[in-house]
Amino acid sequence: PSNRRSRAGVAPCSSRPGRGEEGLRGALYRQKARALAVAAQRKSGTDALGDLEQAVAALRSALVYTRREATPMLWARLQDELGRTLALLAAAGGGTPRLGQAVRAFEKALDVWTKEAAPERRAGTLNRLGHALAAFSLPGVPADTFRAKAARAFTEAFDIYSACGLTEPADEAHHNLARLMRAGEAPGECAGTGLVSLPRPRRP
DSSP, rough: OOOSOSSSSOOTTTTTTOOHHHHHHHHHHHHHHHHHHHHHTOOOOGHHHHHEEEHHHEEEEEEEETOTTTTTHEEEHHHHHHHHHHHIIIIIIOOHHHHHHHHHHHHHHHSEEEEEEEHHHHHHHHHHHHHHHHHHHBBBBHHHHHHHHHHHHHHHHHHHHHHTTTTHHHHHHHHHHHHHHHOOOGGGGGTTTTOTTOOOOOOO
16 A cells, blocks of 8 residues: 555644654654764764754654554664663763663663574674663662673673674673773672673684
8 A cells, every 4th residue: 555645635633644654754853863963973072962962852753653563673773873872962961860761772672682683783782781881870779780780781792792703892892891890890799690701702
């Protein structure tokens, strides 16, 4: 069936847009978000806040018009992009709540990007999730709670990249975990998990 709207009349304002219109609106919001993210990269610190806030709003609008059940990979990519933008916003001065929202967006992407369906995408998002968790905090919650999760995210990313034979990103994941350890941020509860003695990835 055609996705074009009928020329015979205009749909009532209360009706939901059709799938074709949803896809068009979603694409427009995605383009807007990417343009704003590029603009933000040309700025620094709080100067980038306005563009990043608008990029977050555009991505959330794109998700309104992107159905997980219809296009799960696109939906996951938008969640990942939302997480990246929120993390940038937090770093630019957007505050801890934005970082928490980034963590949730990354976790939603990971629900779709499984090891079987999209291993490399999953590993990339795990790396970004690890960075967000390492910097995240909540009143009354021990920092080690989030750092332990960050260590597990970096470790899984390392395992996936190593299994795929991707040595450079595996090195990066290993470096991220090692830095977490060296900084004295490694939670004691990880001591017996093998994380400290994680092997270096082998080069072909």
